[in-house]
Amino acid sequence: PxxxxxxxxxxxxxxxxxxxxxxxxxxxxxxxxxxxxxxxxxxxxxxxxxxxxxxxxxxxxxxxxxxxxxxxxxxxxxxxxxxxxxxxxxxxxxxxxxxxxxxxxxxxxxxxxxxNVFTALEFDEEGYLMEKDSLGHIPRRTVSEEENIGRRNYQRADNINHLDGDYSSHIDASHWSPSYEDGEEAPESDYMYEYGQKSLINxxxxxxxxxxxxxxxxxxxxxxxxxxxxxxxxxxxxxxxxxxxxxxxxxxxxxx
The missing domain is CATH 3.90.1580.10 (paralog of FGE (formylglycine-generating enzyme))
Structure with missing residues (x-):
């Protein structure tokens, strides 16, 4: 639950x-x-x-x-x-x-x-579902940003650290990652909580x-x-x- x-x-x-x-x-x-x-x-x-x-x-x-x-x-x-x-x-x-x-x-x-991590069923090159794994599960993949164009409820697949640990959580995140520039990957929650140094949160x-x-x-x-x-x-x-x-x-x- x-x-x-x-x-x-x-x-x-x-x-x-x-x-x-x-x-x-x-x-x-x-x-x-x-x-x-x-x-x-x-x-x-x-x-x-x-x-x-x-x-x-x-x-x-x-x-x-x-x-x-x-x-x-x-x-x-x-x-x-x-x-x-x-x-x-x-x-x-x-x-x-x-x-x-x-x-x-x-x-x-x-x-x-x-x-929430939004996923979709995985298909092979011929359009058939991938074979089940050893536990009987059909493989899944995270949805891409291109697939989410036009969605109003979410834009990216992984929303675990939504507004708490990602770049948009803070007005100025430069003190987390001084080298951050437009186009680079945004800092993850490890930056915010300093995992392994000051907390055990990730x-x-x-x-x-x-x-x-x-x-x-x-x-x-x-x-x-x-x-x-x-x-x-x-x-x-x-x-x-x-x-x-x-x-x-x-x-x-x-x-x-």
Missing amino acids: TEAEWEYAAYGLIGNSLGERVIERRLWPWNGHALRNPEEKYIGEMLANFKRGRGDNMGTAGKLNDNADITNPVYAYWPNDYGLYNMAGNVSEWVMDIYRPLSLDDDDDFRPFRG DNVRVFKGGSWNDRAYFMNPGTRRFLEENLETSYLGFRCAMDRVGSPVGLGGRR
Whole structure:
């Protein structure tokens, strides 16, 4: 999922509203600000698998506070109001977005996403589709500027660093690349973020969210975000599959 889709799913904002009025604050994927279950039957039990403090992954001997020192089975904790499990704690999750340290004012207000690279199917010289690769994928190529003439939604294929790391991001980018002249290739995001010198941000770092068994409670808030090189892995980071719903938003038999 994209970062926006993931946050929407994590908050599950259907159990804290009445009509169109939000009647209960939600800091986590459940109501309120507490990390323990308030229901009488389960009162005091942890609602997620996380790290309470340095060296405290599961509580004191004889009384485990969240039932796990590392990962725990998916159904060990309660789902959110969408019926989704582990949207906070247990394992952090990758999202599709390329990371940039931006505020909400820098994003579109509808389904924002950073990472678009527009491609087209690749054909051979005779006009036939290229043979599939070893994984069964049909080869694709990035679209050319000539193919985009007349388009209004985008002009170039790679939009990962659109207005954030490319030449047009800054009024005067001469301090990035003093030798920049008209006609030369514009500086990429490595110039802006000085990758490998002052930051670890480039066009290959993806956002991950959700908090894990190895994180403090702060990172379980759906709005928090971190990043990592997309080809790296850790013991506390995974992913979940997502798909768009096709058809009526209320399902069969709903209002028309």
